[in-house]
Amino acid sequence: xxxxxxxxxxxxxxxxxxxxxxxxxxxxxxxxxxxxxxxxxxxxxxxxxxxxxxxxxxxxxxxxxxxxxxxxxxxxxxxxxxxxxxxxxxxxxxxxxxxxxxxxxxxxxxxxxxxxxxxxxxxxxxxxxxxxxxxxxxxxxxxxxxxxxxxxxxxxxxxxxxxxxxx
Amino acid sequence: xxxxxxxxxxxxxxxxxxxxxxxxxxxxxxxxxxxxxxxxxxxxxxxxxxxxxxxxxxxxxxxxxxxxxxxxxxxxxxxxxxxxxxxxxxxxxxxxxxxxxxxxxxxxxxxxxxxxxxxxxxxxxxxxxxxxxxxxxxxxxxxxxxxxxxxxxxxxxxxxxxxxxxxxxxxxxxxxxxxxxxxxxxxxxxxxxxxxxxxxxxxxxxxxxxxxxxxxxxxxxxxxxxxxxxxxxxxxxxxxxxxxxxxxxxxxxxxxxxxxxxxxxxxxxxxxxxxxxxxxxxxxxxxxxxxxxxxxxxxxxxxxxxxxxxxxxxxxxxxxxxxxxxxxxxxxxxxxxxxxxxxxxxxxxxxxxxxxxxxxxxxxxxxxxxxxxxxxxxxxxxxxxxxxxxxxxxxxxxxxxxxxxxxxxxxxxxxxxxxxxxxxxxxxxxxxxxxxxxx
Numbered sequence: 001x002x003x004x005x006x007x008x009x010x011x012x013x014x015x016x017x018x019x020x021x022x023x024x025x026x027x028x029x030x031x032x033x034x035x036x037x038x039x040x041x042x043x044x045x046x047x048x049x050x051x052x053x054x055x056x057x058x059x060x061x062x063x064x065x066x067x068x069x070x071x072x073x074x075x076x077x078x079x080x081x082x083x084x085x086x087x088x089x090x091x092x093x094x095x096x097x098x099x100x101x102x103x104x105x106x107x108x109x110x111x112x113x114x115x116x117x118x119x120x121x122x123x124x125x126x127x128x129x130x131x132x133x134x135x136x137x138x139x140x141x142x143x144x145x146x147x148x149x150x151x152x153x154x155x156x157x158x159x160x161x162x163x164x165x166x167x
Numbered sequence: 168x169x170x171x172x173x174x175x176x177x178x179x180x181x182x183x184x185x186x187x188x189x190x191x192x193x194x195x196x197x198x199x200x201x202x203x204x205x206x207x208x209x210x211x212x213x214x215x216x217x218x219x220x221x222x223x224x225x226x227x228x229x230x231x232x233x234x235x236x237x238x239x240x241x242x243x244x245x246x247x248x249x250x251x252x253x254x255x256x257x258x259x260x261x262x263x264x265x266x267x268x269x270x271x272x273x274x275x276x277x278x279x280x281x282x283x284x285x286x287x288x289x290x291x292x293x294x295x296x297x298x299x300x301x302x303x304x305x306x307x308x309x310x311x312x313x314x315x316x317x318x319x320x321x322x323x324x325x326x327x328x329x330x331x332x333x334x335x336x337x338x339x340x341x342x343x344x345x346x347x348x349x350x351x352x353x354x355x356x357x358x359x360x361x362x363x364x365x366x367x368x369x370x371x372x373x374x375x376x377x378x379x380x381x382x383x384x385x386x387x388x389x390x391x392x393x394x395x396x397x398x399x400x401x402x403x404x405x406x407x408x409x410x411x412x413x414x415x416x417x418x419x420x421x422x423x424x425x426x427x428x429x430x431x432x433x434x435x436x437x438x439x440x441x442x443x444x445x446x447x448x449x450x451x452x453x454x455x456x457x458x459x460x461x462x463x464x465x466x467x468x469x470x471x472x473x474x475x476x477x478x479x480x481x482x483x484x485x486x487x488x489x490x491x492x493x494x495x496x497x498x499x500x501x502x503x504x505x506x507x508x509x510x511x512x513x514x515x516x517x518x519x520x521x522x523x524x525x526x527x528x529x530x531x532x533x534x535x536x537x538x539x540x541x542x543x544x545x546x547x548x549x550x551x552x553x554x555x556x557x558x559x560x561x562x563x564x565x566x567x568x569x570x571x572x573x574x575x576x577x578x579x580x581x582x583x584x585x586x587x588x589x590x591x592x593x594x595x596x597x598x599x600x601x602x603x604x605x606x
Binding site for chain 2: 066069082099101108111112115118119132140142144145
């Protein structure tokens with residue numbers, strides 16, 4: 001938390017995330033909202049919570065695909081900008097698949113997705129040594145219904161800030 | 168005596184009358200049509216003292232359960248019995264067993280002396296009034312009473328069907344509990360029928376797909392305990408394990424032993440691309456077997472170790488391929504509609520079991536090694552991950568039900584497609600690996 005220096009309140013108020021995705025595996029979170037600038041809260045543009053909720057920590061994929069949609073590229077561009085502005089952070093990109101497909105194939109497919117996101121961030125200037133990847137295949141769905149509505153959210157690559165290069 | 172031992176004709180190739188013969192020698196034939204299960208009787212084995220009474224009863228029940236579990240035999244309830252068997256050596260009253268239409272009769276006796284348990288048994292062809300094979304006895308400790316029951320049942324099964332034995336075997340699997348988005352997975356091992364479950368890991372890290380060594384002494388499995396999927400080798404007897412060497416920044420998974428148990432073939436993912444590698448277990452050295460931008464995974468050796476069947480999406484969708492065990496050019500063998508995965512070579516060498524996904528359904532199927540004669544044995548929302556019984560007659564696999572309350576269960580099915588049944592485990596189960604027949 002010592003890394004999360006205070007930021008100007010200007011702008012923060014307008015950037016409060018509408019999205020409230022609480023991924024317990026990610027850092028940050030904290031007591032968001034209210035509009036008061038609390039370091040580490042989603043209103044702090046340098047906080048992991050801000051990265052997760054406002055920049056957007058995940059991109060979604062079509063069935064059995066690992067190519068990045070224009071929308072995914074926009075989100076990743078935002079991630080790259082954030083990572084370049086916050087050079088103390090490193091990230092682990094988690095690739096996931098929906099439950100359609102065998103366990104083994106989905107592990108490999110999740111790896112493709114995580115790598116596609118990583119390559120994009122590198123192409124936008126983020127140093128490769130700040131970005132690791134892992135695939136969970138279909139082992140860690142966030143939505144558990146068995147329809148496309150859930151599947152589409154499970155086919156994802158999530159950029160998880162794992163801490164700081166400074167420790 | 169051998170004339171009585173008609174082979175259990177494997178349904179794939181032999182077409183014959185779908186019933187056992189009413190007259191003549193005891194025989195059991197199977198084809199792809201309806202089978203009439205053979206009626207048999209197992210009067211409770213005779214205990215030779217009070218300390219053997221419970222064992223005698225329990226062993227008899229396990230023998231019956233093994234035989235009826237094949238779908239090939241039908242138990243005649245003891246309520247129908249005319250004869251009582253009160254002495255193992257007394258002459259069998261065949262007329263009494265004929266009268267209730269028992270085709271086969273198994274008689275036995277159990278002796279307990281301290282911790283030592285001895286089981287004697289005989290198998291009878293009721294209609295010819297002859298013994299099928301010779302009487303045998305198995306001895307062991309009282310703790311191992313179930314194994315002795317399985318050994319007796321294996322003898323009965325092989326003598327009547329001519330098939331190889333498989334009841335005295337174990338299955339490694341992943342025990343699953345909790346909802347889909349918080350699934351807890353533990354490595355476990357059990358008897359083939361779901362008894363004697365023993366847990367080998369806790370649920371702190373995701374564990375996947377245990378694979379038995381050819382002799383059943385070791386298990387390969389994949390665990391996320393370092394954060395990345397990596398392959399571990401576990402000594403089953405000592406529950407001692409080691410992490411296999413790997414390269415930094417890679418994932419390794421989907422391992423399987425070579426038939427000689429000295430090396431493994433597995434998937435290694437680098438930079439998002441998954442290829443097949445082979446590792447010599449003694450040296451820890453790995454060599455690459457495939458080198459394509461496609462996903463290559465789920466490798467399985469032929470029983471002679473000369474070839475590897477695997478899954479690749481190099482054609483655009485996952486399909487099955489066979490290549491030499493040293494790598495090199497691969498031949499595609501699956502050409503049906505849909506997506507194919509997790510091929511496993513049968514212990515007999517003639518068939519490959521696989522997972523197929525088509526039109527939103529999953530199937531377990533078998534095909535010949537050239538891809539011909541594909542037959543789908545199951546259909547459900549999600550079936551995957553077949554494993555062969557030691558005799559190549561039965562396939563166990565994972566079935567997952569759909570929706571928020573979806574749950575994984577182990578199932579088994581005969582390679583004829585008959586006798587689909589769940590394998591009872593304390594919690595959910597997935598990723599079975601059927602070990603060899605025990606010594």
